[in-house]
Amino acid sequence: MSVSIHPIMGLPMFRPGDDLAEALASRIAPQDGDVLVVAQKVVSKVEGRLVRLDSVTASAEADDLAAQTGKPAALCELILSESAEVMRVRKDLVIVRHRLGLVAANAGIDASNVGEADTVLLWPVDPDASAARLRVALEARFGVKLAVIVGDSLGRAWRVGTLGTAIGVSGMKPLRDRRGESDLFGRTLQATVTGVADEIAAAASLVIGEGDEGTPAAIVRGAVYDRDESARLADLVRPPHEDLFR
Amino acid sequence: MSVSIHPIMGLPMFRPGDDLAEALASRIAPQDGDVLVVAQKVVSKVEGRLVRLDSVTASAEADDLAAQTGKPAALCELILSESAEVMRVRKDLVIVRHRLGLVAANAGIDASNVGEADTVLLWPVDPDASAARLRVALEARFGVKLAVIVGDSLGRAWRVGTLGTAIGVSGMKPLRDRRGESDLFGRTLQATVTGVADEIAAAASLVIGEGDEGTPAAIVRGAVYDRDESARLADLVRPPHEDLFR
Numbered sequence: 001m002s003v004s005i006h007p008i009m010g011l012p013m014f015r016p017g018d019d020l021a022e023a024l025a026s027r028i029a030p031q032d033g034d035v036l037v038v039a040q041k042v043v044s045k046v047e048g049r050l051v052r053l054d055s056v057t058a059s060a061e062a063d064d065l066a067a068q069t070g071k072p073a074a075l076c077e078l079i080l081s082e083s084a085e086v087m088r089v090r091k092d093l094v095i096v097r098h099r100l101g102l103v104a105a106n107a108g109i110d111a112s113n114v115g116e117a118d119t120v121l122l123w124p125v126d127p128d129a130s131a132a133r134l135r136v137a138l139e140a141r142f143g144v145k146l147a148v149i150v151g152d153s154l155g156r157a158w159r160v161g162t163l164g165t166a167i168g169v170s171g172m173k174p175l176r177d178r179r180g181e182s183d184l185f186g187r188t189l190q191a192t193v194t195g196v197a198d199e200i201a202a203a204a205s206l207v208i209g210e211g212d213e214g215t216p217a218a219i220v221r222g223a224v225y226d227r228d229e230s231a232r233l234a235d236l237v238r239p240p241h242e243d244l245f246r
Numbered sequence: 247m248s249v250s251i252h253p254i255m256g257l258p259m260f261r262p263g264d265d266l267a268e269a270l271a272s273r274i275a276p277q278d279g280d281v282l283v284v285a286q287k288v289v290s291k292v293e294g295r296l297v298r299l300d301s302v303t304a305s306a307e308a309d310d311l312a313a314q315t316g317k318p319a320a321l322c323e324l325i326l327s328e329s330a331e332v333m334r335v336r337k338d339l340v341i342v343r344h345r346l347g348l349v350a351a352n353a354g355i356d357a358s359n360v361g362e363a364d365t366v367l368l369w370p371v372d373p374d375a376s377a378a379r380l381r382v383a384l385e386a387r388f389g390v391k392l393a394v395i396v397g398d399s400l401g402r403a404w405r406v407g408t409l410g411t412a413i414g415v416s417g418m419k420p421l422r423d424r425r426g427e428s429d430l431f432g433r434t435l436q437a438t439v440t441g442v443a444d445e446i447a448a449a450a451s452l453v454i455g456e457g458d459e460g461t462p463a464a465i466v467r468g469a470v471y472d473r474d475e476s477a478r479l480a481d482l483v484r485p486p487h488e489d490l491f492r
Contacts, residue, residue: 005249176407236405
């Protein structure tokens with residue numbers, strides 16, 4: 001079966017308080033099993049996660065991080081407030097474990113496509129909950145079962161370039177566990193757990209624009225995943241005690 | 247523009263020496279710009295990269311690695327022979343920098359879908375060259391310009407589950423560098439380099455089977471990338487001196 005990825009065109013500029021589900025609903029005709037992938041940026045915007053840097057008071061710890069990285073102290077304060085643990089610090093680089101458990105540079109805080117100078121955008125407070133609200137609203141509207149992924153472009157430990165990656169999920173298991181199934185030769189698959197939510201987020205990233213395309217969402221049709229209305233993205237995150245790098 | 251991902255159905259079981267390009271050609275109708283993603287497994291098989299474990303003599307270093315990991319000493323010998331550097335060792339886990347520069351568990355050596363007991367499969371000697379041979383053969387056959395990715399399912403540093411990932415590429419830049427372009431508000435994008443070859447490999451992985459589906463290849467249509475006939479996958483690999491974890 002083929003998989004197709006359809007950008008959702010013609011969405012407006014979003015502002016805090018806008019009804020994202022309603023804006024999406026008027027531009028899609030979803031089918032059972034479709035996965036809606038929405039860029040974190042628009043989810044954060046409608047949820048009011050914009051912060052003006054000049055409204056932030058930097059702590060001594062933030063001043064210290066600013067000195068090590070060359071980043072503004074107010075941004076460092078926000079990074080620290082969003083983080084459970086600072087993992088790596090270098091000139092121009094801060095990698096943290098976000099309070100959600102996910103590992104990301106700058107705690108996922110972003111300044112592009114925000115639309116106001118000296119304003120940055122934090123991740124949603126609970127991206128799984130954001131995805132669930134969209135899923136429930138759109139399922140009710142269209143009478144179909146959907147999955148929703150909140151996606152962002154994240155860096156990798158060993159590779160250059162970002163990859164579209166899930167930071168929140170609803171309606172699907174983020175992992176597809178195929179251990180116990182057979183391979184072509186009847187040999188039991190040993191270690192085949194696929195990060196299917198991340199594969200779908202990466203696929204959607206092929207049509208979700210980072211620049212001036214204005215296409216912050218996509219429908220992925222035909223992907224195989226396990227439906228689960230209570231699964232959370234944390235199922236896919238390597239817990240700190242299994243961290244490979246400490 | 248939409249992106250579609252089409253599994254290539256009906257491919258035979260491959261054996262060393264088989265003509266992979268010919269087998270693919272009889273089952274596809276590629277268009278200009280299409281990306282062919284082929285699972286490493288079939289590329290390695292036709293290139294004869296099968297090794298019987300009982301043909302391998304383990305060194306003292308391999309015996310030591312076997313004791314630390316619980317893996318067979320012969321497998322450890324092969325992992326070491328494929329590696330430039332051992333990065334992390336634990337019970338049941340070896341992460342290395344492959345001699346190609348890529349970081350992978352077990353140096354990418356795999357035992358599933360190999361079809362013979364106690365036989366494992368190494369990565370192609372030069373996956374970029376494997377991709378280039380397929381690209382040149384199929385471009386000549388069909389009179390179109392293509393890109394080819396050799397993909398494998400690799401683990402990640404901070405997340406559970408594998409992700410379809412490029413280990414060889416031909417005909418495209420593996421990175422899409424958008425720095426200097428504008429965002430929706432005219433602000434210059436600062437850090438937008440996308441690992442587009444990996445996003446395409448992840449997308450293809452949604453239809454490429456790990457188990458008994460027998461669909462080791464896919465055509466990805468509609469993805470935006472920069473054509474480059476001399477680009478190499480190493481362009482996408484973080485060099486050792488920029489390693490975030492030493």
